[in-house]
Amino acid sequence: MSEARSEFLSGVRDVLPALPANVPFGIIAGVATVGVGIDAGQALAFAGLLFAGAAQVAAVELVGDRAPIAVVVLTALVVNLRYVMYSASIATHFESLSARWKAVTAFFLLDVTYALSIARFDADRPDANRWYYLGTALPLWVVWVGASAVGISFGSGVPDHWQLDFAIPLLFMALLFSALDDAASYVASAASGVLAVAGFGLPFNAGILVAAAGGIAAGVLADGVADE
Protein backbone atom coordinates (compact mmCIF):
# COMPACT_ATOMS: atom_id res chain seq x y z
CA MET A 1 0.00 0.00 0.00
CA SER A 2 1.36 3.42 -0.92
CA GLU A 3 2.14 5.93 1.78
CA ALA A 4 -0.48 8.33 0.46
CA ARG A 5 -3.12 5.66 0.69
CA SER A 6 -2.17 4.49 4.17
CA GLU A 7 -2.01 8.05 5.51
CA PHE A 8 -5.40 8.83 3.97
CA LEU A 9 -6.85 5.74 5.63
CA SER A 10 -5.40 6.70 9.04
CA GLY A 11 -7.12 10.05 8.67
CA VAL A 12 -10.41 8.30 7.89
CA ARG A 13 -9.97 6.01 10.89
CA ASP A 14 -9.24 8.91 13.25
CA VAL A 15 -12.20 11.01 12.13
CA LEU A 16 -14.77 8.20 12.46
CA PRO A 17 -15.67 8.91 16.12
CA ALA A 18 -16.35 12.57 15.21
CA LEU A 19 -18.78 11.76 12.39
CA PRO A 20 -22.00 10.88 14.29
CA ALA A 21 -22.25 14.33 15.91
CA ASN A 22 -22.55 15.88 12.46
CA VAL A 23 -25.61 13.86 11.53
CA PRO A 24 -28.20 15.64 13.72
CA PHE A 25 -26.42 18.93 13.04
CA GLY A 26 -26.72 18.43 9.27
CA ILE A 27 -30.33 17.30 9.51
CA ILE A 28 -31.28 20.36 11.57
CA ALA A 29 -29.43 22.68 9.21
CA GLY A 30 -31.18 21.09 6.23
CA VAL A 31 -34.63 21.35 7.81
CA ALA A 32 -33.95 24.97 8.83
CA THR A 33 -32.72 25.93 5.37
CA VAL A 34 -35.73 24.66 3.43
CA GLY A 35 -37.95 25.81 6.32
CA VAL A 36 -37.44 29.47 5.42
CA GLY A 37 -38.42 28.81 1.81
CA ILE A 38 -35.03 28.15 0.22
CA ASP A 39 -35.38 25.43 -2.43
CA ALA A 40 -33.84 21.99 -2.06
CA GLY A 41 -31.11 22.40 -4.68
CA GLN A 42 -29.93 25.67 -3.19
CA ALA A 43 -30.01 24.22 0.31
CA LEU A 44 -27.79 21.33 -0.81
CA ALA A 45 -25.42 23.70 -2.61
CA PHE A 46 -25.20 25.83 0.52
CA ALA A 47 -24.24 22.82 2.66
CA GLY A 48 -21.66 21.56 0.17
CA LEU A 49 -20.05 24.88 -0.74
CA LEU A 50 -20.03 26.65 2.62
CA PHE A 51 -19.26 23.51 4.66
CA ALA A 52 -19.83 25.39 7.92
CA GLY A 53 -23.01 24.48 9.76
CA ALA A 54 -23.27 27.21 12.39
CA ALA A 55 -22.70 29.95 9.81
CA GLN A 56 -25.25 28.41 7.44
CA VAL A 57 -27.92 28.16 10.12
CA ALA A 58 -27.24 31.72 11.33
CA ALA A 59 -27.53 33.00 7.75
CA VAL A 60 -30.69 31.04 7.11
CA GLU A 61 -32.37 32.40 10.25
CA LEU A 62 -31.66 35.93 9.02
CA VAL A 63 -32.99 35.08 5.54
CA GLY A 64 -36.16 33.92 7.32
CA ASP A 65 -36.32 37.29 9.10
CA ARG A 66 -35.91 39.05 5.72
CA ALA A 67 -32.68 40.73 6.80
CA PRO A 68 -30.70 42.63 4.13
CA ILE A 69 -28.39 40.27 2.24
CA ALA A 70 -25.28 42.20 3.30
CA VAL A 71 -26.15 41.51 6.94
CA VAL A 72 -26.84 37.84 6.16
CA VAL A 73 -23.47 37.36 4.47
CA LEU A 74 -21.56 39.41 7.05
CA THR A 75 -23.08 37.46 9.93
CA ALA A 76 -22.09 34.16 8.31
CA LEU A 77 -18.53 35.44 7.89
CA VAL A 78 -18.33 36.65 11.50
CA VAL A 79 -19.42 33.20 12.68
CA ASN A 80 -16.58 31.76 10.57
CA LEU A 81 -13.87 34.20 11.70
CA ARG A 82 -12.40 31.49 13.90
CA TYR A 83 -11.12 29.72 10.78
CA VAL A 84 -8.52 32.46 10.45
CA MET A 85 -6.97 31.17 13.67
CA TYR A 86 -6.88 27.60 12.39
CA SER A 87 -5.52 28.79 9.07
CA ALA A 88 -2.66 30.60 10.82
CA SER A 89 -1.89 27.69 13.07
CA ILE A 90 -1.85 25.02 10.36
CA ALA A 91 -0.18 27.16 7.65
CA THR A 92 3.35 26.15 8.56
CA HIS A 93 2.55 22.50 7.72
CA PHE A 94 1.16 23.38 4.30
CA GLU A 95 3.95 25.76 3.30
CA SER A 96 5.50 23.43 0.72
CA LEU A 97 2.22 22.56 -1.01
CA SER A 98 1.28 23.83 -4.46
CA ALA A 99 -1.28 26.64 -4.72
CA ARG A 100 -3.91 24.12 -5.83
CA TRP A 101 -3.31 21.88 -2.83
CA LYS A 102 -3.39 24.90 -0.52
CA ALA A 103 -6.82 25.76 -1.91
CA VAL A 104 -8.04 22.19 -1.40
CA THR A 105 -6.80 22.03 2.19
CA ALA A 106 -8.29 25.45 2.95
CA PHE A 107 -11.71 24.48 1.62
CA PHE A 108 -11.94 21.58 4.10
CA LEU A 109 -10.59 23.46 7.14
CA LEU A 110 -12.94 22.72 10.03
CA ASP A 111 -12.64 22.49 13.80
CA VAL A 112 -12.30 18.70 13.66
CA THR A 113 -9.90 18.44 10.71
CA TYR A 114 -7.73 21.09 12.32
CA ALA A 115 -7.64 19.48 15.76
CA LEU A 116 -6.90 15.96 14.48
CA SER A 117 -4.29 17.06 11.98
CA ILE A 118 -2.36 19.45 14.18
CA ALA A 119 -2.00 16.66 16.76
CA ARG A 120 -0.69 14.21 14.16
CA PHE A 121 1.34 16.23 11.64
CA ASP A 122 5.03 15.50 11.30
CA ALA A 123 7.04 18.48 10.03
CA ASP A 124 9.40 16.17 8.12
CA ARG A 125 6.65 14.51 6.09
CA PRO A 126 4.59 17.17 4.30
CA ASP A 127 3.37 14.70 1.69
CA ALA A 128 2.06 12.31 4.33
CA ASN A 129 0.44 15.23 6.15
CA ARG A 130 -1.73 16.33 3.27
CA TRP A 131 -3.09 12.83 2.67
CA TYR A 132 -3.83 12.36 6.35
CA TYR A 133 -5.59 15.72 6.34
CA LEU A 134 -7.75 14.75 3.34
CA GLY A 135 -8.54 11.46 5.08
CA THR A 136 -10.05 13.40 8.00
CA ALA A 137 -11.76 15.96 5.79
CA LEU A 138 -13.55 14.00 3.05
CA PRO A 139 -15.64 11.76 5.35
CA LEU A 140 -16.76 14.87 7.25
CA TRP A 141 -17.83 16.55 4.03
CA VAL A 142 -19.67 13.45 2.80
CA VAL A 143 -21.49 12.97 6.12
CA TRP A 144 -22.30 16.67 6.32
CA VAL A 145 -23.79 16.85 2.83
CA GLY A 146 -25.56 13.49 3.30
CA ALA A 147 -27.13 14.53 6.62
CA SER A 148 -28.11 17.87 5.08
CA ALA A 149 -29.81 16.01 2.22
CA VAL A 150 -31.80 13.98 4.74
CA GLY A 151 -32.87 17.19 6.53
CA ILE A 152 -33.72 18.86 3.25
CA SER A 153 -35.91 15.96 2.14
CA PHE A 154 -37.71 15.90 5.52
CA GLY A 155 -37.76 19.66 5.59
CA SER A 156 -41.09 20.82 4.38
CA GLY A 157 -42.77 17.69 5.77
CA VAL A 158 -42.01 18.53 9.41
CA PRO A 159 -45.22 19.76 11.08
CA ASP A 160 -44.98 23.29 12.50
CA HIS A 161 -46.22 22.20 15.92
CA TRP A 162 -43.04 20.14 16.39
CA GLN A 163 -41.32 23.55 16.66
CA LEU A 164 -38.14 22.16 15.18
CA ASP A 165 -36.89 25.74 14.74
CA PHE A 166 -36.14 25.62 18.47
CA ALA A 167 -33.41 23.07 17.72
CA ILE A 168 -31.38 25.95 16.24
CA PRO A 169 -30.74 27.92 19.45
CA LEU A 170 -30.24 24.60 21.24
CA LEU A 171 -27.60 23.63 18.72
CA PHE A 172 -25.83 26.97 19.14
CA MET A 173 -26.08 26.53 22.91
CA ALA A 174 -24.26 23.19 22.79
CA LEU A 175 -21.50 24.78 20.67
CA LEU A 176 -21.38 27.78 23.02
CA PHE A 177 -20.65 25.79 26.15
CA SER A 178 -17.73 24.09 24.40
CA ALA A 179 -16.36 27.55 23.61
CA LEU A 180 -16.56 28.83 27.21
CA ASP A 181 -13.32 27.99 28.94
CA ASP A 182 -11.79 30.86 30.91
CA ALA A 183 -13.25 33.81 32.82
CA ALA A 184 -12.70 36.23 29.94
CA SER A 185 -14.75 34.03 27.59
CA TYR A 186 -17.63 34.17 30.09
CA VAL A 187 -17.34 37.96 30.15
CA ALA A 188 -17.42 38.03 26.33
CA SER A 189 -20.50 35.81 26.37
CA ALA A 190 -22.34 37.83 29.05
CA ALA A 191 -21.68 41.15 27.32
CA SER A 192 -22.77 39.74 24.00
CA GLY A 193 -25.97 38.35 25.53
CA VAL A 194 -26.93 41.69 27.07
CA LEU A 195 -26.18 43.54 23.82
CA ALA A 196 -28.10 40.98 21.75
CA VAL A 197 -31.20 41.53 23.91
CA ALA A 198 -30.81 45.30 23.84
CA GLY A 199 -30.11 45.33 20.11
CA PHE A 200 -32.94 42.99 19.10
CA GLY A 201 -34.93 45.71 17.36
CA LEU A 202 -31.97 47.32 15.60
CA PRO A 203 -32.49 48.16 11.94
CA PHE A 204 -31.22 45.72 9.32
CA ASN A 205 -31.12 42.90 11.91
CA ALA A 206 -27.70 44.22 12.87
CA GLY A 207 -28.18 43.16 16.50
CA ILE A 208 -26.12 39.97 16.16
CA LEU A 209 -23.17 41.81 14.62
CA VAL A 210 -23.26 44.59 17.24
CA ALA A 211 -23.53 42.07 20.07
CA ALA A 212 -20.68 39.95 18.68
CA ALA A 213 -18.41 43.00 18.33
CA GLY A 214 -19.25 44.20 21.85
CA GLY A 215 -18.75 40.73 23.29
CA ILE A 216 -15.35 40.35 21.65
CA ALA A 217 -14.30 43.80 22.95
CA ALA A 218 -15.47 42.90 26.47
CA GLY A 219 -13.51 39.64 26.32
CA VAL A 220 -10.34 41.41 25.23
CA LEU A 221 -10.76 43.97 28.03
CA ALA A 222 -11.38 41.28 30.65
CA ASP A 223 -8.36 39.38 29.38
CA GLY A 224 -6.24 42.55 29.72
CA VAL A 225 -7.45 43.14 33.27
CA ALA A 226 -6.70 39.52 34.19
CA ASP A 227 -3.14 39.89 32.86
CA GLU A 228 -2.36 42.87 35.09
Place this chain on the structure above:
Amino acid sequence: MSSAPFADSTIWFVIVAASVGTFGLRLSFIALFGRIDTVPPGVERALQFVPAAVLTALVVPDLVYLDGAFALGATNPRLLAGGLAAVVAWRTENMLATIGVGMVALWIIEWLPVGA
Protein backbone atom coordinates in the same frame (compact mmCIF):
# COMPACT_ATOMS: atom_id res chain seq x y z
CA MET B 1 -42.24 31.79 7.61
CA SER B 2 -42.57 29.45 4.67
CA SER B 3 -43.60 32.00 2.04
CA ALA B 4 -40.65 33.05 -0.09
CA PRO B 5 -40.80 36.63 -1.33
CA PHE B 6 -37.06 36.64 -2.03
CA ALA B 7 -35.75 35.80 -5.47
CA ASP B 8 -33.74 32.66 -6.22
CA SER B 9 -30.93 34.90 -7.42
CA THR B 10 -30.80 36.62 -4.02
CA ILE B 11 -30.33 33.28 -2.30
CA TRP B 12 -27.68 32.25 -4.83
CA PHE B 13 -25.86 35.47 -4.07
CA VAL B 14 -25.94 34.72 -0.33
CA ILE B 15 -24.70 31.15 -0.92
CA VAL B 16 -21.86 32.17 -3.20
CA ALA B 17 -20.78 35.24 -1.21
CA ALA B 18 -20.83 33.42 2.15
CA SER B 19 -19.00 30.41 0.67
CA VAL B 20 -16.35 32.41 -1.17
CA GLY B 21 -15.82 34.68 1.84
CA THR B 22 -15.50 31.70 4.17
CA PHE B 23 -13.05 30.06 1.78
CA GLY B 24 -11.03 33.28 1.93
CA LEU B 25 -10.96 33.17 5.73
CA ARG B 26 -9.83 29.54 5.66
CA LEU B 27 -7.22 30.18 2.99
CA SER B 28 -5.90 33.42 4.51
CA PHE B 29 -2.79 32.35 6.38
CA ILE B 30 -2.30 29.11 4.45
CA ALA B 31 -1.86 31.22 1.31
CA LEU B 32 0.06 34.06 2.95
CA PHE B 33 2.54 31.93 4.87
CA GLY B 34 6.03 33.22 4.19
CA ARG B 35 4.82 36.80 3.93
CA ILE B 36 2.86 36.86 7.19
CA ASP B 37 3.71 33.91 9.41
CA THR B 38 1.65 34.60 12.48
CA VAL B 39 -1.52 36.39 13.46
CA PRO B 40 -0.70 39.70 15.14
CA PRO B 41 -1.13 39.14 18.91
CA GLY B 42 -3.93 41.73 19.21
CA VAL B 43 -5.91 40.10 16.42
CA GLU B 44 -5.39 36.65 17.87
CA ARG B 45 -6.63 37.81 21.26
CA ALA B 46 -9.79 39.19 19.65
CA LEU B 47 -10.35 36.07 17.52
CA GLN B 48 -10.24 33.79 20.54
CA PHE B 49 -13.45 35.41 21.82
CA VAL B 50 -15.34 35.10 18.53
CA PRO B 51 -17.07 31.78 19.27
CA ALA B 52 -18.27 32.77 22.77
CA ALA B 53 -19.52 36.19 21.64
CA VAL B 54 -21.12 35.13 18.34
CA LEU B 55 -22.84 32.01 19.64
CA THR B 56 -24.30 33.91 22.61
CA ALA B 57 -25.61 36.60 20.27
CA LEU B 58 -27.31 33.87 18.22
CA VAL B 59 -28.83 32.02 21.19
CA VAL B 60 -30.08 34.65 23.61
CA PRO B 61 -32.63 36.55 21.46
CA ASP B 62 -34.25 33.25 20.44
CA LEU B 63 -34.87 32.48 24.11
CA VAL B 64 -35.92 35.80 25.63
CA TYR B 65 -38.09 37.10 22.79
CA LEU B 66 -41.44 35.41 22.23
CA ASP B 67 -43.16 36.34 18.96
CA GLY B 68 -41.08 39.51 18.81
CA ALA B 69 -41.88 40.67 22.36
CA PHE B 70 -39.45 40.64 25.29
CA ALA B 71 -40.54 37.81 27.59
CA LEU B 72 -38.20 37.21 30.51
CA GLY B 73 -40.51 35.16 32.70
CA ALA B 74 -42.00 31.79 33.54
CA THR B 75 -44.67 32.14 30.86
CA ASN B 76 -42.08 31.87 28.08
CA PRO B 77 -41.76 28.13 27.32
CA ARG B 78 -38.64 28.58 25.20
CA LEU B 79 -36.84 30.37 28.03
CA LEU B 80 -37.67 27.57 30.47
CA ALA B 81 -36.77 24.76 28.05
CA GLY B 82 -33.64 26.65 26.97
CA GLY B 83 -32.59 27.13 30.59
CA LEU B 84 -32.86 23.40 31.20
CA ALA B 85 -30.95 22.66 28.00
CA ALA B 86 -28.24 25.13 29.08
CA VAL B 87 -27.66 23.09 32.24
CA VAL B 88 -27.33 19.95 30.09
CA ALA B 89 -24.97 21.72 27.68
CA TRP B 90 -22.86 23.02 30.55
CA ARG B 91 -22.62 19.63 32.30
CA THR B 92 -22.20 17.39 29.24
CA GLU B 93 -21.06 19.59 26.31
CA ASN B 94 -23.02 17.02 24.27
CA MET B 95 -24.95 18.37 21.30
CA LEU B 96 -27.44 15.54 20.96
CA ALA B 97 -28.28 15.53 24.70
CA THR B 98 -28.69 19.33 24.72
CA ILE B 99 -31.04 19.35 21.74
CA GLY B 100 -32.95 16.28 22.94
CA VAL B 101 -33.58 17.61 26.46
CA GLY B 102 -34.45 21.11 25.19
CA MET B 103 -36.95 19.87 22.59
CA VAL B 104 -38.66 17.39 24.92
CA ALA B 105 -38.82 20.04 27.66
CA LEU B 106 -40.45 22.48 25.24
CA TRP B 107 -43.05 19.93 24.15
CA ILE B 108 -43.87 19.01 27.76
CA ILE B 109 -44.10 22.64 28.91
CA GLU B 110 -46.38 23.58 26.02
CA TRP B 111 -48.48 20.50 26.54
CA LEU B 112 -49.01 21.16 30.26
CA PRO B 113 -52.16 23.20 30.89
CA VAL B 114 -50.26 26.02 32.58
CA GLY B 115 -51.21 29.69 32.27
CA ALA B 116 -52.40 29.95 28.70
